[in-house]
Amino acid sequence: MPDNYIQNPSNTQNFNRYGYVLNNPLIYSDPSGEIAWFIPLIIGAAIGAYSGGVIANEGEYNPIKWDFKSGKTWGYMFAGGIVGGISGYLGWSIAGSGLPLANTAAIAGSSFTNSIGSYLYTGGKTSITINLGIFSFDFTKGSINFLGKKGNTFLENLGYSFGALANASDIVSLFGGGQNIKVNSASTKKENDWWGHSSITDENGNSLISVGPSGPIEKASNISETLRNSITTPETGWNTYLGDKGTWSIDLNNVSTKAINAYSLKINRWDLLINSCVGHTTRSLWSAGIPTIYAFHPHMLNLQLFIRQIGFYSSPYIYQIPK
């Protein structure tokens, strides 16, 4: 068969940091985050209700053993749920507010609100505390707890670990460019895009990083052919697929776009040889203080980031579950 396709890849050397957005990028801007407001609220309410139940039942962790005939159990659970829900919503609002150190501030705001509420509905049985990510301060006891402290439960350390991740990206954002960004994973369900695509867009929907090949690549039948096809000039202005049907976007709050841009400007052809689009996205996130594991598929990156966000919204409460 004659070679009757004509390839004309577009601009390949334009290190323009602005990417494609549909007609109106503003409609894709969600400054409060992809995690919808009700998710942090539900997380806060659920952990709050559980904590209330534990407190009402003198530290019993197993809900099956709780005394559900007691009005105290139901009352504490209800109050804990309300307090946790309000705290969760507050945290979500702070995280997307654009404040400096927004992630840490969100954890601090949620934890402090939750602890005051718990203190009130339990009649002073719990402490008033504040969580600042990797550590927390107990105002009642005058003590500090932190990641890895002797005697911590696994859940406490888990909560502080997520807090530490929040601290890390916040600290990098202090060097400039802190924004609410989206990490986009284009669908791979479409019949002929078997790779999908990973990209990062800023709060206005402009591309921060979206690297693809300089032209469509033929499907290879062996490794050497794959390598040969892979050596191509990177197209740093690749379509982000933001807003396209099937594109899964995860919002991250207060991320240093300055760090991502700095990474983006250093990309050269050899990076494409050893990295896919998601490789570049992953590495740029590392530069912004967001460590993730490179797992080849864009959806796997987004799944990690989704868990990270859930962890952020859980960390203000986990350490407050009574021991």
Added chain:
Amino acid sequence: MKYILIPLLLFVSITESKTQVAKFEEIPNNILSHLDKMGLEEASLLNNYEQLYFNEIFRKVSGEFNFEGKKIGFLYMGTISNKKEFFTMEKSRFNQNLSPNQVTLYVFDANQKEESGGYDGVILYWSKRLLSVKEVVRKIKIKNKLAFIEFP
């Protein structure tokens, strides 16, 4: 070391030669200035402005193929699209000072034209995978069937 470097550089130059660079700046102003008159409808037949535009976009690689009076199909990421969607994106990228859509042109021979339902060619844009002509013809055929179902 040179025995490693020479084949490597040769190899790189070969792969590089496949790449065509296109920027909006390379398109004459008398064509670009009419971008607002392109992609106003989904119809596959190109209007005068669109013909000129595509002739210019593919000038370096399309040989003797002329878009004048041609019926062209569009595929976005390998899925069915249309002219209006293509130009909506193209205009958006132009307004943002980006590069044009990344495109690949498939020119059909007589048999493929007949099989596809009268298309002279297809423009595939923003696809990481280079489709075979056979696949492209099949997709455009499906488009025709769907159009028949929707608008008998």
